[in-house]
């Protein structure tokens with residue numbers, strides 16, 4: 397490990413070799429500049445190899461076979477669950493439920509906690525920066541139960557306006573459902589304070605940690621979080637696997653969300669009884685290999701360490717802000733660098749985000765365009781779509797330069813002024 401120009405404590409070029417895809421050259425000799433890790437992160441060799449190891453050596457269904465492979469699979473799955481428990485600071489592994497991802501985790505809470513426990517007059521407190529995954533399930537449950545949705549307003553620079561929290565957090569609030577980090581603005585929300593204020597009012601807190609887990613340490617116990625959801629694929633792990641953390645007493649009080657095999661204690665012709673946690677919420681066959689490899693992804697991130705990741709990503713985000721500000725007509729959305737993570741969303745006067753994304757692709761620069769599953773936030777921003785560059789531990793300062801050069805190229809192309817820079 398060596399100090400680099402970015403001030404981080406790992407050598408990014410060495411680290412990039414852990415990610416086979418980053419060594420690829422695109423057609424036409426274009427380099428690959430992957431700036432879409434907020435949508436899904438690339439996978440280190442250790443994760444890819446772990447999946448291969450399982451399939452090639454001891455694959456079998458989980459929690460069913462007493463034979464050699466079955467026992468090994470169960471051991472590996474529980475080892476992964478225990479790693480995730482430690483990673484999240486949860487009290488016990490039974491509070492870690494494997495799900496299909498953040499969307500599924502939040503739907504589970506909406507369906508198994510919201511549907512039976514909410515009633516007319518109750519309020520759910522969300523924010524105007526939520527991803528649709530932490531908004532639409534609550535809209536549906538509110539419709540079904542007669543509960544009302546309320547929203548913590550945003551400041552003009554895209555932070556939660558906590559000065560106005562008491563207007564919306566009331567004695568009727570039953571749950572505060574909030575993202576730890578905005579997938580558009582990068583805003584890092586004050587989860588500890590929100591948890592404290594929610595609990596003072598007798599409400600629970602659900603944290604959508606989809607964007608925060610790859611960048612910052614999480615501790616559900618220290619932050620007094622009741623439910624927390626994240627997706628494996630944004631944490632350098634496989635797709636199809638995610639996690640719901642839930643406090644034991646809450647999970648115990650909830651009925652299952654999905655029903656079928658594995659989640660039962662006993663089944664009679666006319667009724668069934670439920671298995672203990674976590675099986676009660678893990679009906680059917682799990683994404684076994686993916687759940688095991690998610691543990692490997694956690695190991696990978698922990699071995700690098702969040703201090704080093706944060707230092708590296710701060711350097712990237714600072715450089716991106718500085719360099720993008722050079723571009724005429726540029727508007728960067730969201731708060732100052734101190735209050736945000738490694739996401740930069742922006743608008744450029746007279747440049748449509750989709751055109752920009754297509755032209756950047758011609759330079760091998762992959763960014764995301766659109767509403768990023770956050771339409772109410774874009775309404776707040778007053779634009780239908782933005783362009784988003786998001787960074788991870790494997791990005792480099794020269795990739796920021798390539799983003800900026802790509803934008804200059806796109807502006808020339810779109811305005812058809814000056815010589816063709818290709």
Ligand SMILES: Cc1ncc(COP(=O)(O)O)c(C=O)c1O
Pocket residue numbers: 434435497498499500527529530575577578579604606607627
């Ligand atoms: C903040 C946030 N919440 C939830 C999700 C949904 O995650 P998934 O599609 O993995 O369920 C995303 C994905 O982009 C996200 O950024």
